[in-house]
Amino acid sequence: MKMLGKELSGYDINEIIDSLLKYMDRFKNGVLVPLSGGVDSSVLALLAYKKFKDKSRAVTFDSQLTPRYLLEASKKVAKYIGIKHIIVKSNEFAIKEFTRNPINRCYICKKYRFKVLEEILLREKLDAILDGTTFSDLSVYRPGLKAIEEMKEYVKTPYIDLKISKDITRKLASYFKIPTYNYPPDSCLATRVMYNEELTPEKLKKIDIAEDYIRNLIGLKPIRVRLHGNLVRIEVPLDSFTDILKHKDLIRLKFHELGFNYITLDLEGFRSGSFDIYVKK
Structure with a gap:
């Protein structure tokens, strides 16, 4: 320390x-x-x-x-x-x-x-x-x-x-040289599921696997795989779009293997708490 x-x-x-x-x-x-x-x-x-x-x-x-x-x-x-x-x-x-x-x-x-x-x-x-x-x-x-x-x-x-x-x-x-000082901000996996859509351990496990897969491809960056029914919305920083598209075939195959029917890349990029944007506080 x-x-x-x-x-x-x-x-x-x-x-x-x-x-x-x-x-x-x-x-x-x-x-x-x-x-x-x-x-x-x-x-x-x-x-x-x-x-x-x-x-x-x-x-x-x-x-x-x-x-x-x-x-x-x-x-x-x-x-x-x-x-x-x-x-x-x-x-x-x-x-x-x-x-x-x-x-x-x-x-x-x-x-x-x-x-x-x-x-x-x-x-x-x-x-x-x-x-x-x-x-x-x-x-x-x-x-x-x-x-x-x-x-x-x-x-x-x-x-x-x-x-x-x-x-x-x-x-x-x-x-303080804390080992994770350069880790991007993250949150619990439940934040990846649209409000009022039922949470299940199976859904969150799939999301965790999907995000980890992308992380292994593009590095330690803010990554969110947001779930909308059987559609997923990938959020990464705008400067990581090229990396996602470079690996799009690998990602597509892996995500289909996980059971995601539709795979999208959010053109607005990574936004912390993007499901909260339209929530009235």
């Missing part, structure tokens, strides 16, 4: 780190960090370990909602940090309302997971759950924020409270 010793352009890196560590002063008995393997939670886990050592925990959900490469990334990050890593098997599909895939699906899932995390928190005799939602997330559709508010006795949001945005957490991750 070695810092690079250089300043971030436009930011006082030491001031940002100190503000986050000072934020944790109130939690005398240590903290728990939900670790997805992404940049935001990885930085929090690293700082929690720096602050509390053996009184810190990272918890990752091994779920059918999680892209497999991110589960492996969380293990890699936890090992790099040295933090005790708890992996919890979860089954969100046991929640009937969740499988209906309503527009507040994220709230239903977050509430379920926070309840599981609360049990671990109390068992481990720690003080707080440090959630990695950033200040930037307040400007987009995030129904899961309601679950944070309802669980605020235990769930704390340092990035929101300190107004730390996603671009800063990414620079912090690079500064």
Whole structure:
């Protein structure tokens, strides 16, 4: 866990780190960090370990909602940090309302997971759950924020409270040489399915395989395979269109093998939360 010793352009890196560590002063008995393997939670886990050592925990959900490469990334990050890593098997599909895939699906899932995390928190005799939602997330559709508010006795949001945005957490991750600092932003596989279309483990597994296949062809870039019935819509950055078209025959064959009848490339390119664009907040 070695810092690079250089300043971030436009930011006082030491001031940002100190503000986050000072934020944790109130939690005398240590903290728990939900670790997805992404940049935001990885930085929090690293700082929690720096602050509390053996009184810190990272918890990752091994779920059918999680892209497999991110589960492996969380293990890699936890090992790099040295933090005790708890992996919890979860089954969100046991929640009937969740499988209906309503527009507040994220709230239903977050509430379920926070309840599981609360049990671990109390068992481990720690003080707080440090959630990695950033200040930037307040400007987009995030129904899961309601679950944070309802669980605020235990769930704390340092990035929101300190107004730390996603671009800063990414620079912090690079500064600390976190192994996944250059990973593109990602989210749970349920976000690939159009709202009100039933969620099933089989659908998400196919999507995960499809995205991983493209990732192996074009590299570690933002990739989404969005499902609309038996049609899939591939989202990649505009500058990756050439790569997709170069491998179009391989992709077509693989996707047909997975059972996708119609395969399209979204001309607008990658857009985080593209199913949320027309949702009334």
